Amino acid sequence: MVTDRLLDGRLKLRHLVLITAIADEGTLVRAAESLHITQPVVTRGLREVEDLLGVQLFERMPRGVAPTQYGGPFIERARSVLAELRAADEEVRLMQTGQLGTVTVGTHLAGSNLLLPRAIAALKSDHPRLTVVVREGTPDTLQQLLLSGDLDLTVGRLSPTVPVRLEQERLHHEPIRLVARAGHPVHTGTRGTSLAALLAFPWIFPVAQTALRAELEAVFFHEGLPLPADRVECTSMLTLRSLLVSTDVIAALPMFIAVDDRDVKILPTPLSSIRRSVGVTLPKDRAPSPAAAALLMHLREEGARLAALEREYATAEAAPFH
Amino acid sequence: MVTDRLLDGRLKLRHLVLITAIADEGTLVRAAESLHITQPVVTRGLREVEDLLGVQLFERMPRGVAPTQYGGPFIERARSVLAELRAADEEVRLMQTGQLGTVTVGTHLAGSNLLLPRAIAALKSDHPRLTVVVREGTPDTLQQLLLSGDLDLTVGRLSPTVPVRLEQERLHHEPIRLVARAGHPVHTGTRGTSLAALLAFPWIFPVAQTALRAELEAVFFHEGLPLPADRVECTSMLTLRSLLVSTDVIAALPMFIAVDDRDVKILPTPLSSIRRSVGVTLPKDRAPSPAAAALLMHLREEGARLAALEREYATAEAAPFH
DNA sequence: CCGGACTATAGCCGTATGGGCATGGCAGTG
DNA sequence: CACTGCCATGCCCATACGGCTATAGTCCGG
Numbered sequence: 125m126v127t128d129r130l131l132d133g134r135l136k137l138r139h140l141v142l143i144t145a146i147a148d149e150g151t152l153v154r155a156a157e158s159l160h161i162t163q164p165v166v167t168r169g170l171r172e173v174e175d176l177l178g179v180q181l182f183e184r185m186p187r188g189v190a191p192t193q194y195g196g197p198f199i200e201r202a203r204s205v206l207a208e209l210r211a212a213d214e215e216v217r218l219m220q221t222g223q224l225g226t227v228t229v230g231t232h233l234a235g236s237n238l239l240l241p242r243a244i245a246a247l248k249s250d251h252p253r254l255t256v257v258v259r260e261g262t263p264d265t266l267q268q269l270l271l272s273g274d275l276d277l278t279v280g281r282l283s284p285t286v287p288v289r290l291e292q293e294r295l296h297h298e299p300i301r302l303v304a305r306a307g308h309p310v311h312t313g314t315r316g317t318s319l320a321a322l323l324a325f326p327w328i329f330p331v332a333q334t335a336l337r338a339e340l341e342a343v344f345f346h347e348g349l350p351l352p353a354d355r356v357e358c359t360s361m362l363t364l365r366s367l368l369v370s371t372d373v374i375a376a377l378p379m380f381i382a383v384d385d386r387d388v389k390i391l392p393t394p395l396s397s398i399r400r401s402v403g404v405t406l407p408k409d410r411a412p413s414p415a416a417a418a419l420l421m422h423l424r425e426e427g428a429r430l431a432a433l434e435r436e437y438a439t440a441e442a443a444p445f446h
Numbered sequence: 447m448v449t450d451r452l453l454d455g456r457l458k459l460r461h462l463v464l465i466t467a468i469a470d471e472g473t474l475v476r477a478a479e480s481l482h483i484t485q486p487v488v489t490r491g492l493r494e495v496e497d498l499l500g501v502q503l504f505e506r507m508p509r510g511v512a513p514t515q516y517g518g519p520f521i522e523r524a525r526s527v528l529a530e531l532r533a534a535d536e537e538v539r540l541m542q543t544g545q546l547g548t549v550t551v552g553t554h555l556a557g558s559n560l561l562l563p564r565a566i567a568a569l570k571s572d573h574p575r576l577t578v579v580v581r582e583g584t585p586d587t588l589q590q591l592l593l594s595g596d597l598d599l600t601v602g603r604l605s606p607t608v609p610v611r612l613e614q615e616r617l618h619h620e621p622i623r624l625v626a627r628a629g630h631p632v633h634t635g636t637r638g639t640s641l642a643a644l645l646a647f648p649w650i651f652p653v654a655q656t657a658l659r660a661e662l663e664a665v666f667f668h669e670g671l672p673l674p675a676d677r678v679e680c681t682s683m684l685t686l687r688s689l690l691v692s693t694d695v696i697a698a699l700p701m702f703i704a705v706d707d708r709d710v711k712i713l714p715t716p717l718s719s720i721r722r723s724v725g726v727t728l729p730k731d732r733a734p735s736p737a738a739a740a741l742l743m744h745l746r747e748e749g750a751r752l753a754a755l756e757r758e759y760a761t762a763e764a765a766p767f768h
Numbered sequence: 769c770c771g772g773a774c775t776a777t778a779g780c781c782g783t784a785t786g787g788g789c790a791t792g793g794c795a796g797t798g
Numbered sequence: 799c800a801c802t803g804c805c806a807t808g809c810c811c812a813t814a815c816g817g818c819t820a821t822a823g824t825c826c827g828g
Contacts, residue, residue: 135531137459138786152805165787167806177538184805186795193548193735194541201534205527209457212523216499219516226515413515474775487817489776506775508825776823785815792807
């Protein structure tokens, strides 16, 4: 395998630098100057390469040296090798500063509608060459991917069960609200909007095993109510919204998803116990890549902004004239 | 200029080989085996590169090592650098053996119709990747180009004036014959085909300054005849042939050009004094490039073949029943 | 809990490397 | 003819390079 004459250790990168310098300067003396060494060293270095290749690279002339038939192509190769190395160096540096690279982020519904898109947008305007990969999945799938190293981080509702080797960071609270379509009878109805009254309508429930589902069930249990009899379990956000606007279904949605949608109205029904944190989850042991760190920074920024927004909404809801 | 961390002399090609070996083997121990060195050397070498780059290239795991985010791209770069070097090596070797490269050959009419094309064809079937450049020109132009190094060699009628620093090599004799078109009156005429009788027709003469022209003039002088009154001087072979087949013109042509052409018939008029050698001219000082040497070899081969052909024709012409 | 498979660290060593200086030779040029 | 650029050669020297051995540390599987 190491049968190449060139790669058996005798040829050094120095030699390539030397060759290109000679080619650039046209003279051994000037090449020596440009490399801050003495001329005999250049002569010897050139000799070494030529002996190694068994070929004369430069023709010696009274006014300097000129590439031979072999020299020309070889010089070009040398240049391209050096350029490649410089590029490799540059690449590493860019990756170090997070200007180049890939960050793979997992998400599951909560946080993915506002927090993540905003953070990605901000990240991209900072570092356009950064690649962001977003993968959707259920929380436990995503945790697997995090642990196996296929994901840099996940954004979403923080789970109460803290898996070892993963750490969570809260970014903002995103309250859950019950919603129904804009023209839904409940908005004008006389039966009120108590949880019990809403049991008469069909519901969309979060699919089992999600944190939100568990919380929602806890609410019903806490109020001593049965789960709605007529319910659909749905993971697809698109399907969910379609059902929501075209039928009389009731759903529990993260507040910011509901707020953003004109065809959907939030019900005043209190769900005080459901107020869980949205944040990022990332592996505890290994440090995030620079790219991941950059995204994380923007997630924190946008998270803080959303937290401020939430406080506004909270006070607005508390006000009597709403 | 030498500000690159990578190229300041600390990074060695060894390191690149090392990195790729590690990537290939997946284990420092196996990499060490494949390089026929001991494992600590590999560990240290890897450390050196990582320190140099300020980045971890491989993640150490209990069962071996795995490329990090930085490692992957860098390994690819390293591979491509090494591949480039191998290619450079290969290229030089191919050029050395004449399998790759360029040979530039000059030619002026004689020899260019059979000898050169055949030699080129033979060369190409040997070394398909060899580039052959053919330049046409007058003998003195070509000699200039030979001396300046723009030509590797020329093929053509050997000139009697031997320029210093150039040497000639005879390949075959190519006799000159007088020719006329197939239906030309001279073939059936009663006035014979003596040179004197031919003076009545128009002629095409080689352009001044060529060896052939001088020789032709010498023939007329020797026989005590004036030059034909009606004559055209022509360098273009295409034009010449066109005139030859469409008019009653007489021309002097190298035998093998005439032999090859069905529309043209050779006149039996003897031109004994015109029988000059065709051969190659090449610079005396510098050795021919491998590519040029390869072409030269084929020129000699084809030259010998043509010389044999010439002997056949000569005996055929001498025979009484012709 | 031990053994096996890796990697990491430390210390050692000969020699090739990469540099310098001085000098010589050679081909144009004034 | 002497001068001026260049390149080539020879000799010298410190050091870093590229190996080695021995050993320790860590994780996993049985």
